[in-house]
Amino acid sequence: MNSNFNAYMDIMPEVREALQDGRPVVALESTIVFHGMPYPQNIECHKRCEEIIRNKGAIPAAIAVSRGRIKVGFTQSDLDEMLEAGDTIKLSRRDLASAVASGRNGATTVSATMMVAEMAGIPVFATGGIGGVHRGAQTTFDISADLQQLAQSNVCVVCAGVKSILDIGLTLEYLETLGVPVLGYMTDDFPAFYTRRSGFKVDSAKGGAAEIARMLKVKWDLGIRGGALIGCPVPEACAMGSAEINQAINQALAEAAANGVHGKEFTPFLLSKMAEVTGGTSLTTNMHLVWNNCEKAAEIAIEYSAI
């Protein structure tokens, strides 16, 4: 298939220059900003992500679709305009072409962000949590497009693991089937987003940024298509207690069921319920783990570009 994505894409000059020079760049998604966190914490979180990446010595490249243009790097004014318009859809793999064709505003999920990052040539991407296999997927078939995309795009996704609103075990099984390497950042236990451990092992020995960068280099040198998932545990001081989080998750799931929430609304609904039920604690933890992931992703991007 011939692709001609450049005609639809605006890469910020700073990002373009960094990529041309082989300097480290870290992609960021935008669904977390528009559909994953409330205002104004979303803006605070996003700004700090960019600062952390810069302070480490890499360039942030936040990805979104603004009036049908694919943005690789967007400015505060792009962001303000999209927030003001209030019509920004949650944009996953299946929505990318139609949003561009019809000139819409869209916040890219992990799957769409990976696609755009690969088109732009950015191999490292930081987020909070990815989508996965939902509890009860045996009957609902609710499995995030993020997982299939991990098998397709050559992008390393740095996350804090998978939250237990999902079925963590089934998510890891699915990734194994798809042949996606799952690594722990200095841990051999796959993290569970709000907590540092899920009880499920990652499939590759624990290591830091240099080991992860080397694995990526070998994988792609060998022509093994697809990305990798890196689980970075939330910093100890910001982690939540298992009992607290389990109770909140059960309540959020029960309310989603009672309200018949499904499809693309399901994850945003659960996230906002969690913040409500925990009195904002889950949101604070969420922000800190995203910042931690940005720091680790910048380290990986720096190591990778140095190889």
Ligand code: PSU
């Ligand atoms: N998990 C979070 N915050 C988020 C998301 C997941 O803690 O904002 C977003 C990401 O953009 C992810 C998407 O790609 O939700 C997955 O949505 P779905 O489950 O509908 O595939």
Ligand code: MN
């Ligand atoms: Mn889904």
